[in-house]
Each structure stands twice: as C-alpha cells, then as structure tokens.
Amino acid sequence: MEADKQLIERCLRHDQEAQEELYGRYAARMYGICLRYAGNALEAQDILQEGFIRVFQRLNQFRRQGIFERWLRKIFINTAITLANRELKFLNKEPLDPAFLSDEDELSGLSRLCQQELLELIQRLPAGYRMVFNLYVIEGYSHREIGTMLKISTNTSKSQLAGAKRTLRAQLTKPGNGNGREQF
Amino acid sequence: MATEENNSDIPHNDWEQFRDFEAEPPPQVWQAIRARLGDGLPGLGWRFTPDHLAAWIRPRYRLYPALTALGLALIALFIWMSVWPAHQIRGTACVNQDALARGTAYLFRVHDRHVPFDSVLFYGKTELDSSGRFEFRNIPTGSYLLRIQVHPESPYYPAHHHAYYRDQLHWNRATLIRTDQLKDSYPVSVPEITEK
Numbered sequence: 001m002e003a004d005k006q007l008i009e010r011c012l013r014h015d016q017e018a019q020e021e022l023y024g025r026y027a028a029r030m031y032g033i034c035l036r037y038a039g040n041a042l043e044a045q046d047i048l049q050e051g052f053i054r055v056f057q058r059l060n061q062f063r064r065q066g067i068f069e070r071w072l073r074k075i076f077i078n079t080a081i082t083l084a085n086r087e088l089k090f091l092n093k094e095p096l097d098p099a100f101l102s103d104e105d106e107l108s109g110l111s112r113l114c115q116q117e118l119l120e121l122i123q124r125l126p127a128g129y130r131m132v133f134n135l136y137v138i139e140g141y142s143h144r145e146i147g148t149m150l151k152i153s154t155n156t157s158k159s160q161l162a163g164a165k166r167t168l169r170a171q172l173t174k175p176g177n178g179n180g181r182e183q184f
Numbered sequence: 185m186a187t188e189e190n191n192s193d194i195p196h197n198d199w200e201q202f203r204d205f206e207a208e209p210p211p212q213v214w215q216a217i218r219a220r221l222g223d224g225l226p227g228l229g230w231r232f233t234p235d236h237l238a239a240w241i242r243p244r245y246r247l248y249p250a251l252t253a254l255g256l257a258l259i260a261l262f263i264w265m266s267v268w269p270a271h272q273i274r275g276t277a278c279v280n281q282d283a284l285a286r287g288t289a290y291l292f293r294v295h296d297r298h299v300p301f302d303s304v305l306f307y308g309k310t311e312l313d314s315s316g317r318f319e320f321r322n323i324p325t326g327s328y329l330l331r332i333q334v335h336p337e338s339p340y341y342p343a344h345h346h347a348y349y350r351d352q353l354h355w356n357r358a359t360l361i362r363t364d365q366l367k368d369s370y371p372v373s374v375p376e377i378t379e380k
Contacts, residue, residue: 019221023214031213032205045213052217115205138203 004068011059023052026069030076036134037080039123051079077139081149084127121171129164136161266325271363274319275349275370277332279340283316284374286338291320292329294360304329304355328361332372340374347374 007025010018031048038044054075062071122130131150135141136157141149143157150157273291277284291307307328310318318332330349334341348358351373361370 016218020214020218023217027209027214028206029204031207031209035207036202036205045209048209049213049216049220053220056217056221115202118202119205 008059008062008068011056019056022055026072027052029069030072033073033076034080035119036122036138037077037084037131039127039130043083047076047080047083050083051076054079073139077135078149081131084131121168124171125164125167128160129167132157132160133164133168268324271323271325271366272319272321273323273328273330273361273366273370274317274368275330275372277312277316277318277347277372277374279334279344279374281373283314284312284332284334284338284340284344285314285316286335287312287316287374288333288335289318289320289372290331290333291323292331293324294327294329323363325363327363329355329358330361330370330372331355331358332374334374343376344374345377347372351375353377 007018007022011022027048030051031044034044034047034051035041038047055072058075062068122133125133132146135146135149136143143154143161146152146157147154152160275289277287277289288309288311290309293305293307295305307323308320310320312318312332331346332348333346334344336342338344345353347353348355349361349370349372350359352358353375
C-alpha cells in the first residue's frame, strides 16, 4: 500500500484517484468518530462530508513529520464541534451540580457492551453530554482542554461529563436495557 | 470526584477499542464530496449535476443561509428600486410672467390619472421663495401632479387662485411630471380666473 506521504503529495496535485484512495483509506475510521459525536447517522454523514472537504482544502497545512491520522482525527473532532455548536450553546447556562461530581460510581457495565450498543447509548445522550463524554472519556482530553475547545468553563465540562455518566447509568439500569452485555 | 488527571471511574483501557470504532459510510457521502471538490479540480469545468444539488442541500445549513441571503438581497433591491427617493422636481411659479412670491407648491403622486380620488395621493408641499421658486427633493420614482396655490395675501389673489403644471386650472388637463423624463425646471404659470 502506498504510504500516506506519497498519497498526500498526489492529493496536493489534485489527483482525483489519490483523493478517492485517501477517502477509502480513512473514511470508515473517521465515520466511526463522526457517529460517536453525532446524534444519528445523517448528522454523522454531514460531519464526514464536511470533514473531508476541510481535509482536502487544508492538506497543504499538514506537517509532513506529524502523524497523518492524528491530524485527521483532530479535523473531524473540530468539524463535529463546529457543526454541533448551535446545540452546544446551552452548555454555559447549565449550572455545576456538585452532587454529580462526588459520584464515584464507575461505568464498568459499559465496557462489557459491544461497540454498536455503546454507540447507540452514546448517540442517545444530549448533544452537550455526548460531546464532553467523547472528548474526555474516549479521546482523553482534559477538562481544561475541553473547555478551550468548546468555549466553556472547566466546571461546565465536569458537570456535562457527570450528567453524561448519570444518563448512561440510568440507561444501563433500565429494565430491558440491562446492566451489562449479558442482559441484552 | 473526577479531576482532570483522574479518569479512574472510567478506565481508558476499556474505551481504546471503541476509540478506533469503524463503520462503513454510505457511498453517497463520497459522491457528495466528489461533487463539491469537482469544481476546483483541473480538467473539470463547472456543470450542474444531481450530485451538485445533493452537496448543496446536505448539509442543510450551507444552502439555506445562502438562499435566505439571496432572497433578502433581491427583496431589498426591489424595494430600493421601487421606492428609494432619488429624484428632484424644481421650478418657478409666475403670474403674467412675474414671479409669484406668495404661494405654495403641492405635489401629488398619480397612480391612475383616470380615477383621481382613489389614485392621487398628496406627497408634499413647499412654500415658494421670493423669486417664486420651489423644489421637492428625494422624490420616489413615479408620476406626479404639480399644483401652485396662490396665498390670499398675495396681490394676485383671488383673480389668480391656483394652477396645475403648466398653466391649467383643472387637474385633468394638467401635464403629468414623470420621474423617468425629468426636466431641469418646471415653470408654472397661474392663469387668471375669468369664469367666476
């Protein structure tokens, strides 16, 4: 398989085949990210489309010594944030509930779910919860970084995460939803 | 309590696989990207295809603000072209070739000359200066009737009472002033009323 470097060079020369190849190489992985950040498949496809347009438009800004996939992930996460911005405006208005933060329950049940089940649970979260949960738990960003990315305070980020965990926990304990994969 | 360094309540290891979760996107996504990229690629001229339309409809936020802005711009242009005051009507009033110093100029907007009471609207009035001059500024596009009214304290009153441009006593015989055929000056001669 052609290395990313050569593929990028060809894309920069507006080679259509290279663009399609680049898309084919990363679309599934990036679509996975989009699905996590979006509320449904249509939204995810919008993010995917917009994200790849940005990738091709900004390909010349990619530093060749960096890891291409990391750069791609960053673009898609930023695209998801941008597109969800309207829904995320309420974030700043939500007060911090200290009770959420003192909750030490872990979401171990989640790790036993299959990926599709996890995805469905995450997609059911409100936009703000989903965004912070993705950024903190899955991407590994700190609350400070999330605050900068979403233009919210650190406490709001923590509050959103706590809310997300509480909602997920409630979904896991719902009758019929089960607390763990074995009950699905 | 969750802190920035402490993710212990949700172990990252459990989520690593999910971090690399993959799913196959539907083929129309690439078609839409292709259509949007196509315009900027060498060798591809602009052409309208269903893919172009799809690309502009999805995502929705791309098309609707553009259409809204275009619509508003067209509406604004229409309003600007139809009502924006841009004309001037000026002239002089005289009686027997002497300037009429004491009088008022009235301007009426005419939509249909044959139905006067419904279609003639008062637009504005201005006093004549000592040389009998008058001027209306910022007049919207349209047709107008110009009337000069002699003041009662004028020495010409009541023998000379009023006149429509150019020198008619009755509006129906007056000459219409059209903003698309404007002249530099509109002289109005107030005739003597002989019938009374």
